[in-house]
Each structure stands twice: as structure tokens, then as C-alpha cells.
Amino acid sequence: MPFVAPTVVRRVVQNVTTETPDLLAVEEPLEIRLGYGPAQDRQQRSLVVTMRTPGVDAELATGFLYAENIIQQPADVLSCRHCVQDAEKEGNVIRVELRPGLAVDWQRLERITVSSASCGLCGKTTIEAAMAHTNGPLMADFSVDSAIVHNLPDRVRQLQTAFAHTGGIHAAALFDADGTIRLVREDIGRHNALDKLIGAAFWKGWLPLSDCGIFLSGRIGVELVQKSWRAGVPLLAAVGAPSSLAVQMAREARMTLVGFVRDDRFNIYTEPDRLITQASAPATPPAAHGH
Template identity: 50%
Template structure:
């Protein structure tokens, strides 16, 4: 079983003498995602991506990534998702995962001729342009949800309280899905903010609970363009984050009518787009 933390020995420096102590750091390992596709008599495979992630929930991570990249649209397009062995390499089998797609799913090999490397801090590094990363996002639900400011004020603490690994390491991002009353539905942690969201969306895909049109997404960090795009794919109407949004994130949210809340604290926040969904 994957271990999300690693034991280390540190030297703690303070006002007194240096002190050697045991500590925990978050695990970070590469995950290679391979795609199997094509007709039954002519199956093909290629390496789609390598992402630096915290081990655990890798099936959800792979499916969420494929869904938010627009490669798949439903679970009925997937045959299997499982770890695979690759003789001749040193990586453990838990760092190689193959997703088999059903024969009717069409894949344009030219589109994925260049493998892209996804770092834990930037999910779109290596992609040539905004046009290359913009996937098809449907319009949000015509029935808008609303959330009171007091509920929003409570969400950072509620998300933090759910972060079990963060409590021990302090080195993880989190993505949490809440209902309009502030009750936590599901959350995921990862060293990469985009991975945490892919795991959350992938778990919804597995459970058949997409779209998340009646829920609010809470992020432990900043709001990037890619995170807005992923949330749009999942039908999310409101994103609230403890950090700031980027200009591209604001522009994309405005284009699709999404609500963006940034700098969310226990007593204040900023509304960047979609203020009609926040009751103040």
C-alpha cells in the first residue's frame, strides 16, 4: 500500500541548543500514466504523462486527469485502470499505471505525440499555448446555487480539519467539495494542487456523482487557469480558495459565468466573478 508520508531525521534550530528529532515529510513520487486504446485486433499503447504526486488514490488521479483533459467523458469509455509492470526499469510497479479505453473511443495519436511532464507546482508546463490546453467545457447549470457569507467563512477551517496528512507534514494541497450548508462531501490531498483536484473529480467519476453542479469547491492555495478549467469540466459553479486567482483564471470564470472567491479567511474574502451566488 502506498505511504503518503516518509520518516526523516531533522535538526531543529531554536533559541536553545540544536536538537535532533524524528519528523515526517510528505511523499512525492512520479506516476507515469499510459493509455491503451484502439480496436481489439490492433491495440496500441503510449505514455501520456508523468506527474509528481503523493501516492494514493492513483486510480482516481488517472481518471480525473483523463476527464479534465477531455480525453474521456464517462466511465463507460474505460475498460480498466491498474498498475502495470515494465521490465527493464527501476521504478516500482506502483509508479506505472495503465488505463485501457474501450475500442470505440477514438484517440488522435498526433495530439499526444509529445509527452508532457507535469510538475507538482504547474499542471500545464510544457504545453505550447493556451489553445493547446483549453478543453471543451459545457455551460454551467441553469439553476444557480447560492451560499451565505457565514458558511463561506467557516470553510477554510473545515477543510484544514479534514487534512489528516497535512497535520503531520504541513506540505500538502487540498481540494474539498462542500454542499451549500458547509458540510464536507469529499476531499483529497496531494503535493500537487492540480493532482488533488484530479483525484477529487476522478472519485466523482468512479462513483457516478458528476457533475458537481450543486457543490462548492474549496482550494487550500491559489486559483490557477487550469484549476478553473478542471472545475468547469466537473460542472462546479463556485470556487473558493485561501489564495488569489490568476488573471487567466478570472477571465475563464467570467467567460463561463463561474463564481470565484479568493483570499478566503474566517472573517473576509474577495469576490472576483459571479457575485450573484454569494449572499452577503
């Protein structure tokens, strides 16, 4: 299934209208089903439906399951493949077979089961619920030079294949302390792009990601902090702004949170010591006004 779809648009420049071909980012539902239970009595159950851009669906599914604390390691997954018998859904159903003996707490997973491309937590409203899936505050000895962070938007944009075609898709990128970009994943949904990135790291055996930072192309909602915390990421940076709850959760996680990374500037919201910057200039006192 392609990640772009052709269309024709009427482009208006001043008072001149022309028809021209264009490309759109594809948005399709993906249903994630779990196969679970003992070998002699396997069960199947639908877990979630998310709106995503097709491609690397196995990474998306496993990244989501890891963030939800359902799986811990690749050995927990027997297989992950599209349901070919569900031909009507055209590759939009993926089934993850869990190893026998892996317990699934369905009561905890009871939640809104259809999420949009802008929703990740989908029903979880407290930091306490998200904290239950993590290993506590992040103590990683990770730091990065501010010049590397300044360069991330341009460097990641050069690697965004789908964005180059459509201009309407998000990216999540994994980078190390030297500024090497190790992975980039794209999706119409911000949380899906991050799930794909974490899923790819999951299969490579890189988790927890204590020696890396993650860069996001959009704003930072609390669900993105939660997923990054679960993956052990000590630094999360983004082009956009964080929400108040995202900052609160990052503070609890002892994660460095950086927003508005663009135009040679950024804001550090939490744990600033992981950013190597020049000494701060003293604040300029307000000018005195004569009477």
C-alpha cells in the same frame, strides 16, 4: 506506497539546536499510460508523467483524463491498474484501458509530457484551448451562504490527514450548498489534488458537479479553473489568490471565483450572485484635509 516518509531534522529554537524525528510528504512520479484501439489490435502509449503523492492513483488518472476530455463516463474505462510487470518503477506506472472504439486525438494531446507538482496545463497557453473541453458557460442555479465559505478552511483542515502529519500538502474539497463536505483529497501538487477529487466524483457518477462548490488550500491558477469548469463546478474558492488568467477564464465560464478565504474574509472576483452575503456597506468617503 506510504504518503509520508520519516526523517530527522535539526530544530533550532533561538540558539538551542536539537535533533527530532519528523515526517515528510512523499513525492513520486506517476506515469499514466493509455491502452486503446480495437479489441483485436490494442495499443499502449504513455500520456503524461506527473509528480504526485501516492495514493488513489486511479482517481488521479481518471480525473486527469476527464479534465483532458479523453473520457466522459465510467463506461469509457475498461480497467485502471498499476503495471505490475514494471517492477523497477514500484507502483509508479498506471495503465488505463479505454473501451474499444473510443477515439484518442493524439495530435491534440501533443504537449510537454512531464509536469511538475505545480503545473497542470503544461503547454496550453490560451483560454480558447481550454474552452474547447467544456460545455459552455455555467448556468447552474447554485448559491451558498457566506458563513459556510468563511468556515471552509478550518473544516477542511480537520479532514486533511496528510497535512496533519507533514504540514506540506494541498487539499481539494467538494462541498454542497448546505456546507456538507462530501469529499476531500490531498496531494503535494495542487492540480493533482483536484484531479483526485474529480476522479473520485467521476467514479461515483456525480459529474457534472453543478450542485457543488470546490475549495482549494492554495492559490488559484488558470489550470485549476479549467479543470473545475470541465467538471461543471459553479463556484471555486481558495485560501490563496487567483491569477489574472484564472479570473479571465472564470469570467468566460460564468464561474464564481473566490480568493483569500481566511481570517473571516474573502474576495469575490466573478459572478458574485452565488454568494449570499449581507448588504454591502456604502463606501466611506475620504476624510477632508484642512489647510
